Amino acid sequence: MYNGFAIVAGLVIFFAMLTAPFALGTMTKQYKEPELKLPKNEKECIESTEYMRTNHMQLLNEWRDWALRDGKRTYINHKGKEFTISLQNTCLKCHTSKADFCDKCHNDAGVSPYCWDCHIQPEGLK
């Protein structure tokens, strides 16, 4: 093969780089869900844990339109229980720490929602 060594060496380097993420992935630890600090006084969230885990972003998005644009500020959950629609006055009354609740998952997932540009985090502003 003309220039055989260079071609084979190049292919080896190429495949090494191509498979590196998979190789590194098996060496490092399995992803573990962060342990959240849950509210002490309340056992149940407004919806089930699974629902909140997968849908809290959609729920908050709908909440803001319902409260602000439709003027409907009472939410009736799947069990028929009523809650006031408010991030600051309902969610954050139980979840009293942004750092121990919101940030843990958001940091792991690499998302930074801009809720806190306006809404006041439960710890207060510094």
Place this chain on the structure above:
Amino acid sequence: MKNSRRTFIKLAGIAAAGLALAPRKGLAAEGHEPVKVNATAIHAKHWAMVIDTTKLNTAEAINKLAAACHHDHNVPHIEGKQEVKWLWHDTYPHTFPEQENPHMAEEVHERVFPLLCNHCQNPPCVRVCPTKATFQRPDGIVAMDYHRCIGCRYCMAGCPYGSRSFNWGDPRLGLDLGNLNPEFPTRMRGVVEKCNFCVERLAVGKLPVCVEASEGAMHFGDLMDPDSEVRKVLREKFTIRRKPSAGTEPSVYYII
């Protein structure tokens, strides 16, 4: 059972009948409305305000109301051209530029007038907003959705009353962080803000902050209800509105 063409057609028929009925049940479940209006909320067909300037006409008195409003809504305090304000005051010629006459009673001419968003019936700010971040609610209140505001400031250009402020910098720098109202959010940089007629208080059955703090100099109620407080005052007293030639039909009336 023997697999014949006949049995297959029978089963297909039953399945088709079942499918025709099934979606109805699904739709009924989807139709469940998960939200409603707060039980304690107060309602009106069109909210309006009447300000009695015979009682409320000094800078000190108006500043007190502005302080209460600004504290309740976490409005930043910024000096100079970039100021952010929901409630403020100005002179007669600035408040009613078209309604001056050269020999007006001096006492009236020297009064100071409280100013706020007029929550017009025909709001130009809503017409020009390209993202519908500012919109008119069915009860007449012109509201801001800060989530949608892109900071283009068309609404500021459209408003003939200068009732809107733009957050040029981070508004939190102008706030006393130790003395915030934790029940109400702040704003972010690059959005337009203004008085919201205290929609968040109306939703829990309270009157606007300034009306409560004004000790009877401000009246608030339903313009479409002939028995409401504002209609009673409007019937008894002579009132004017700002810049009638703009045709915006403000919902804030001034007793002179």
